[in-house]
Amino acid sequence: MAENKAVSGRGPGMTIDEKLVRQLADVLADTGLTEIEVEEGDRRIRVSRAAVAAPAQQIMAQPMAAQAPPPSAQPAAPAEPDHSNAIKSPMVGTVYLAPEPGADDFVKVGDQVKAGDTLLIVEAMKVMNPITAPSAGVVKQILVENAQPVEFDQPMIVVG
Amino acid sequence: MIQTVPETRSTSADLLARLAAGERIAEGYWLVADRQTGGRGRQGRSWLDAPGNFMGSTVVHLSPQDPAPPSLSFVAALAVYEVVLARIGNPREVQLKWPNDVLLGGAKFCGLLLEREGGSAVIGIGVNLAEAPDVADRHTRTLAEYGPAPDRDAFAAELASQFDLELGRWRQYGLEPILSRWLAAAHPLGSALSVHEPSGTRVSGAFDGLEPDGALRLRLADGTVRVIHAGDVLLEGG
Numbered sequence: 001m002a003e004n005k006a007v008s009g010r011g012p013g014m015t016i017d018e019k020l021v022r023q024l025a026d027v028l029a030d031t032g033l034t035e036i037e038v039e040e041g042d043r044r045i046r047v048s049r050a051a052v053a054a055p056a057q058q059i060m061a062q063p064m065a066a067q068a069p070p071p072s073a074q075p076a077a078p079a080e081p082d083h084s085n086a087i088k089s090p091m092v093g094t095v096y097l098a099p100e101p102g103a104d105d106f107v108k109v110g111d112q113v114k115a116g117d118t119l120l121i122v123e124a125m126k127v128m129n130p131i132t133a134p135s136a137g138v139v140k141q142i143l144v145e146n147a148q149p150v151e152f153d154q155p156m157i158v159v160g
Numbered sequence: 161m162i163q164t165v166p167e168t169r170s171t172s173a174d175l176l177a178r179l180a181a182g183e184r185i186a187e188g189y190w191l192v193a194d195r196q197t198g199g200r201g202r203q204g205r206s207w208l209d210a211p212g213n214f215m216g217s218t219v220v221h222l223s224p225q226d227p228a229p230p231s232l233s234f235v236a237a238l239a240v241y242e243v244v245l246a247r248i249g250n251p252r253e254v255q256l257k258w259p260n261d262v263l264l265g266g267a268k269f270c271g272l273l274l275e276r277e278g279g280s281a282v283i284g285i286g287v288n289l290a291e292a293p294d295v296a297d298r299h300t301r302t303l304a305e306y307g308p309a310p311d312r313d314a315f316a317a318e319l320a321s322q323f324d325l326e327l328g329r330w331r332q333y334g335l336e337p338i339l340s341r342w343l344a345a346a347h348p349l350g351s352a353l354s355v356h357e358p359s360g361t362r363v364s365g366a367f368d369g370l371e372p373d374g375a376l377r378l379r380l381a382d383g384t385v386r387v388i389h390a391g392d393v394l395l396e397g398g
Contacts, residue, residue, distance in 0.1 A: 091228070091230060091389075092373075092375070092389050093230070093389045093390055094357075094358045094359075094389065094390035094391075096203075096358070099204065100203055100204020101203060101204055102204070103204065123202075123358070123389075123390040124230035124389045124390060125230035125231065125233040125234070125259040125260070125374050125375070125389065125390070126202060126233050126259050126260050126272070126273065126274060126390070127229060127230040127232060127233055127274040127275070127276065127281065128202075128273070128274065128275040128276065129229070129230075129276045130275075130276060130277070147357075147358035147359045147360070148359060149357075149359075149389070149390075
């Protein structure tokens with residue numbers, strides 16, 4: 001835990017009371033506080049620790065990062081959003097969010113749906129294919145716009 | 161088996177609701193209505209009926225061995241085409257337009273809409289046998305312009321039989337021969353087409369045949385080919 005703590009003291013001719021610091025550190029650990037400051041006469045001791053364990057990981061990671069990182073470990077541009085759990089188009093076609101032009105969309109973000117509810121329609125060759133919710137959940141994200149073309153396996157909507 | 165009812169909102173909506181409720185409807189069953197109060201077309205359009213016209217829907221249960229379900233559009237179009245051609249005689253008068261329009265003398269006289277419900281598809285077909293309802297900005301025709309109006313029940317029986325035949329071919333021989341026959345009955349290669357895409361854009365070009373899955377190939381002025389999976393196709397000058 002020592003690496004989590006910073007010790008600062010202030011006062012003329014002050015000598016560090018290591019025992020007191022350790023005691024305060026124990027209080028920190030016991031109480032879950034992040035900082036304690038005690039003052040006695042012209043002597044003041046503050047013991048603090050950074051939030052939980054994350055700094056320790058940073059300290060450990062830094063020396064490794066300083067070495068030549070493997071190419072795959074290079075910080076990348078913002079990662080592609082994870083659509084692995086999105087419902088994907090079963091075919092090439094055109095997606096419709098509403099049953100017909102001017103009608104309300106089948107669902108909107110935040111809607112509660114149950115298994116089998118129609119979420120949108122994909123049209124291919126004048127065949128209308130309703131895309132239904134595989135299980136109950138909440139519509140998290142709609143990744144397509146009305147009347148846009150969709151490719152096979154293209155993520156369209158996220159229900160979680 | 162063909163069941164006839166005097167009136168319903170939409171034969172397709174009825175079958176979709178029955179399937180959704182878990183009813184097992186056998187292939188070969190047709191629901192035919194004398195009148196529809198809410199006949200539907202693509203993208204919320206209505207299908208206008210008239211006394212003596214055919215309006216009916218049937219069911220196909222899809223299996224993983226079947227060709228891709230969207231290609232059922234071509235199966236249904238060929239069924240209508242063959243039944244109508246047998247009555248008209250002159251192949252010049254009957255023409256297919258992508259993907260499942262059948263034109264009579266270059267004008268619309270029938271409408272097909274296919275909708276999936278789980279592992280099944282409902283195929284709705286309307287054919288102007290006796291009357292061509294007035295549709296704004298659109299020239300419509302009826303088979304009655306070519307002779308006595310066909311009897312609705314006789315037409316229904318012929319269509320049910322032909323659809324069953326085409327469905328069997330689709331399953332047994334696959335999509336390729338279906339598309340070859342479709343191409344032979346469609347507007348010729350090179351025909352000027354314009355396509356209203358669902359996004360609102362309109363593209364014009366020359367008909368360049370079909371992709372193996374049935375998608376429309378449109379050759380644009382710059383020589384590139386646009387592949388279209390959904391849209392309203394208009395025959396320029398047609």
